[in-house]
Amino acid sequence: MLLACAIGLSTITCFMSLLPRFALPAFLALCLDSPNLHAAPVTSDWVKPGPDGKLVYRTTPVGDRIMDFSTAGYMGGGVALPTVPVQRTVQPSGGTNDAPAIQAAIDAVSALPLKNGFRGAVRLGPGNFTCSQTLFLPASGVVLRGSGSGPSGTVIHMTGPRHSAILIGPGRGRGGPSIDDNEPAGGMPGETPTNEFVGAETVITDAYVPSGATAFAVANTKGFSVGDQIAIRRPTTAAWVKFEGMDNLQRDGHAQTWIAPTRSEISVRTIAAIAGNRLTLDLPLSDSYDAKYLNPPGTTVTRLKPPTRTTQVGVEHLRIQCPPLEIAYGQAPYSAIRVNGDDCWVNDVYCDETMNSTTLAGRRITMRDVVVSHTYPNLGASKPTDFSIEGSQILIDRCHVTGDNEYFVWTASLYPGPNVVLNSTFRGHGSRIQPHMRWSSGLLVDNCTLPEGGIDFANRGVAGSGHGWTMAWAVAWNCIAGTYVIQNPPGAMNWAIGCIGRRGQTARYFDDAPILPEGVFDAYGTPVAPQSLYLAQLRERLGPLALGNAGYDTDPATWIVGKNTPRLPDLSRDDDPVLGPDLALHRPINTGNVRDRDRRFGGEKAVDGDPKTYWATDNDARRQTLEVDMEGPVTLNTLVLEEATGLTNHVEEYKVEGQGGPNWTLLSHGTTIGTHQVDHFPDITVWKVRLTILKAEPYPAISKFGLYDAKKRDE
Numbered sequence: 001m002l003l004a005c006a007i008g009l010s011t012i013t014c015f016m017s018l019l020p021r022f023a024l025p026a027f028l029a030l031c032l033d034s035p036n037l038h039a040a041p042v043t044s045d046w047v048k049p050g051p052d053g054k055l056v057y058r059t060t061p062v063g064d065r066i067m068d069f070s071t072a073g074y075m076g077g078g079v080a081l082p083t084v085p086v087q088r089t090v091q092p093s094g095g096t097n098d099a100p101a102i103q104a105a106i107d108a109v110s111a112l113p114l115k116n117g118f119r120g121a122v123r124l125g126p127g128n129f130t131c132s133q134t135l136f137l138p139a140s141g142v143v144l145r146g147s148g149s150g151p152s153g154t155v156i157h158m159t160g161p162r163h164s165a166i167l168i169g170p171g172r173g174r175g176g177p178s179i180d181d182n183e184p185a186g187g188m189p190g191e192t193p194t195n196e197f198v199g200a201e202t203v204i205t206d207a208y209v210p211s212g213a214t215a216f217a218v219a220n221t222k223g224f225s226v227g228d229q230i231a232i233r234r235p236t237t238a239a240w241v242k243f244e245g246m247d248n249l250q251r252d253g254h255a256q257t258w259i260a261p262t263r264s265e266i267s268v269r270t271i272a273a274i275a276g277n278r279l280t281l282d283l284p285l286s287d288s289y290d291a292k293y294l295n296p297p298g299t300t301v302t303r304l305k306p307p308t309r310t311t312q313v314g315v316e317h318l319r320i321q322c323p324p325l326e327i328a329y330g331q332a333p334y335s336a337i338r339v340n341g342d343d344c345w346v347n348d349v350y351c352d353e354t355m356n357s358t359t360l361a362g363r364r365i366t367m368r369d370v371v372v373s374h375t376y377p378n379l380g381a382s383k384p385t386d387f388s389i390e391g392s393q394i395l396i397d398r399c400h401v402t403g404d405n406e407y408f409v410w411t412a413s414l415y416p417g418p419n420v421v422l423n424s425t426f427r428g429h430g431s432r433i434q435p436h437m438r439w440s441s442g443l444l445v446d447n448c449t450l451p452e453g454g455i456d457f458a459n460r461g462v463a464g465s466g467h468g469w470t471m472a473w474a475v476a477w478n479c480i481a482g483t484y485v486i487q488n489p490p491g492a493m494n495w496a497i498g499c500i501g502r503r504g505q506t507a508r509y510f511d512d513a514p515i516l517p518e519g520v521f522d523a524y525g526t527p528v529a530p531q532s533l534y535l536a537q538l539r540e541r542l543g544p545l546a547l548g549n550a551g552y553d554t555d556p557a558t559w560i561v562g563k564n565t566p567r568l569p570d571l572s573r574d575d576d577p578v579l580g581p582d583l584a585l586h587r588p589i590n591t592g593n594v595r596d597r598d599r600r601f602g603g604e605k606a607v608d609g610d611p612k613t614y615w616a617t618d619n620d621a622r623r624q625t626l627e628v629d630m631e632g633p634v635t636l637n638t639l640v641l642e643e644a645t646g647l648t649n650h651v652e653e654y655k656v657e658g659q660g661g662p663n664w665t666l667l668s669h670g671t672t673i674g675t676h677q678v679d680h681f682p683d684i685t686v687w688k689v690r691l692t693i694l695k696a697e698p699y700p701a702i703s704k705f706g707l708y709d710a711k712k713r714d715e
Contacts, residue, residue: 042523042528044498046058049536054540055530055537055540059212064493066212066533067211067286067418068537069417069475069537070534070540072393073365073394074343074364074365074395076283076393079546081345082118082314084118084121084314085120086120087109087119087121088108088120088122089125090122090125091125092125097130097133099133099134099135102124102129102135106135109122111139117312118141118142118143119141121144122144123146124144124147124318126152127154130159131160131165132159132163134165134167135156135167137167137313140312140341143315143316144166144316144318146317146318146319149317150319153319154318155319155321156319157321158320158321158322158333164338165320165336165337166337167337167338168315168337168338169338169340169341170340197231197303199223200222201301202224202301203299203300204217204232204289205217205218208289209288209299211285212284212285212286213284214281214283215278215279218278218301220277224271225274226271226272227270228303229269229270229306229307230269230270230304231266231301231304232268232285233266233300234294235294235299236265237261237296239294240290243293244258244490246259246469251510252664253662258466259439263413265287265414265415265439268392269285279301283393286416286418287416288492307342309341310342311343312343312344313341314344315349317347317348318348319349319350320336320350320351320352322354327376328379328382329356329378329380329384329406332355334353335356336358337359339358339359339361342362342365344362345365345367346366346368347366350370350371353374354372356385356386358388359388359390360391361390361391363391363392366395366397367387367395367397368399368551370387372399372402373403374428377405377406377429379588380588381629383407385408386407386408386409387410388412389412389443392415392417392419394419394420395422395534396420396424397420397551398551399424400426400427401427401431404428404429404430404431406431407432408431408433410434410436411435411436411470412436412440413437414438417440417442418444419442422532423559424449426449427451430586430588431453432453432455433450433454433455434458435456435474438468439472442473443457443475444475445474445476446478446534447478447532447559447563448476448479450480450482451482451565451566451567453482453483454481455481455496455499456486457474457485457487457494458485458486458487458509458516459516461507461508462509462662467509469489471494472494473492473493475496476495476499477499478498478531478532479496479500483501483502484496484502484503484504484521485504488518493519494519495519495521496522499521499525503518503521512661531557531560532556535547535552535559571586574609574706579706582707583630583634583707583709584607584630584689584705585607585608585609587628587631588629588631589603589604589606589607589615590603590625592617592624592625592626593617593623593625594615601615601616603615606626606704607704611642611703611704612645613703614643615702615703616699618699620698626705627688627690627691628690630687632687634687635684635685636683636686637681638681639678639679639705640676640705640707641673641676641677642676643674643702644701644702647700647701650700651693651695651702652671652695653695654693655691656668657690657692658684658688658689659686659687660685665686667679667684673702680710
């Protein structure tokens with residue numbers, strides 16, 4: 001049973017207010033017991049300052065440890081973002097499309113010769129620029145710079161057909177990239193690395209290479225030299241998939257593939273030293289390599305050609321403005337910035353109403369002071385993300401998002417770290433930081449605040465298309481969040497250290513059993529020293545100057561401020577005097593049809609607690625279904641259905657099903673609804689509930705679809 005708790009913070013005075021969003025009888029929760037944020041910090045044995053001030057790391061019996069994340073960011077971390085001289089200036093025209101003039105200036109600067117790695121900056125003057133197409137920055141060494149991200153600075157107003165505002169690197173044609181539906185914008189990884197394989201190839205001979213390691217033995221080093229860039233290909237084998245418990249994914253009677261054997265996790269590193277048959281790398285590995293599950297064919301090491309990527313491109317000091325739309329993100333017309341390059345940055349950019357706002361598909365990228373604001377919640381159970389990590393050495397620093405029903409940050413499939421989310425604030429009901437699918441590794445969420453949201457390193461099971469285990473070797477460090485689901489995959493670990501918030505355990509998504517092993521919670525409810533793991537590692541690796549380059553003071557007491565972010569107002573409640581709280585209230589909804597495609601009749605109107613609003617379908621709709629995503633395992637035994645006033649008795653037959661495993665179970669079947677229909681059924685733990693209208697007169701209109709655990713009310 002969930003317990004209420006007060007922890008003495010303005011940030012989170014009590015987590016009971018989260019229960020309508022995440023009230024999970026099968027969710028085993030623990031509570032804090034009044035920790036004091038201002039008490040002297042404790043330390044964690046996993047990483048702590050030693051007697052000489054150097055960081056000391058605890059290792060597992062086989063040598064795994066929390067990795068050094070400090071190489072995340074522009075130029076490998078600790079390097080100041082450059083100030084590039086202006087070569088062209090563009091002023092707003094007041095016309096219907098400024099994009100051609102801006103693109104012409106970008107193209108002119110792109111044609112200039114490189115000088116110290118840069119060609120120059122295009123400056124956009126203050127004012128409103130109307131743009132109906134993507135702005136492309138395909139050439140290295142070009143910066144797009146506005147005159148400020150505030151309303152009186154440079155504002156790019158997005159209009160016209162569906163497109164991204166800005167694309168760094170090679171694009172998908174001049175029409176701009178699409179906004180993908182739950183798949184990475186950079187394409188499915190694992191087929192090839194960022195550059196082509198050449199010449200030398202060998203295999204790792206160590207029986208086990210631990211996560212965090214910087215060296216390993218290979219069969220031979222012939223053809224390899226210090227300074228070579230290499231690809232370390234971790235294969236997907238049937239033995240490893242079985243070991244992870246991902247060989248039995250089924251949904252609606254159909255088997256699902258977690259990771260195909262043709263795909264591999266590829267870590268790109270540089271050889272720092274060669275001693276005999278042992279290679280030392282420039283930065284640590286974010287994953288482990290266990291020959292017992294990876295042989296055959298084994299983990300290969302291949303020399304790469306020098307990269308031909310777009311590099312040294314920045315976007316800074318501007319605002320991207322879109323019209324607010326109450327819409328499902330798959331139908332949203334505009335995203336903000338796609339970075340398909342290396343050693344790039346986005347700094348001081350405000351994204352207003354963009355969906356799937358940024359995609360980071362490269363290496364050594366810094367996103368600093370990027371703000372994303374949404375007026376309306378994303379509609380539907382499928383969620384967008386505002387920061388999609390689809391590369392390595394990504395640093396998301398001092399960023400802010402406000403939005404309901406979305407992923408603030410996710411990682412896509414098979415992307416190794418280090419990747420870091422630092423000192424950022426994310427606000428919104430039903431939103432979270434959650435690696436999305438198919439095994440990425442090495443993520444640090446450092447001093448982030450999510451008053452209403454969650455941080456999940458979890459097994460998503462058959463969610464999506466069989467997303468399964470999403471993350472290994474990840475760390476949440478000194479975070480404040482509403483909830484945590486931290487789980488340990490077989491043979492790997494995930495940590496929550498110095499974190500504050502409700503923690504819980506679940507089965508893998510859409511299952512009700514078994515409960516999966518919980519990850520490592522250390523110093524639970526009490527912040528630890530050092531205050532920031534990333535900044536402490538950066539200072540140790542490069543010295544105090546690197547902190548200044550990153551925009552932080554050398555005094556650790558000033559590293560992280562503003563941890564008292566107030567909670568957003570709680571969502572409304574709807575408590576039935578007999579049945580208790582409505583557990584479907586404000587949940588994400590998917591529908592088979594919406595009348596006239598008018599949001600006034602959207603499925604969410606059946607769970608908004610307002611008797612005057614309703615979900616309705618077209619007269620000839622073939623798919624009259626309403627599906628509620630419970631966002632976790634919830635025990636139910638009662639449902640309430642109501643037709644809209646003046647439109648009663650249109651429904652002539654319906655059924656309600658619940659999904660608490662790979663298949664749907666019938667909960668209720670009836671022939672009439674009317675003004676108030678209550679159906680009881682045996683206790684069942686479900687992740688989703690679906691109403692299907694089997695027969696109706698034109699047109700059905702459902703004003704309430706309520707779900708309850710009536711027995712829990714009396715506990």
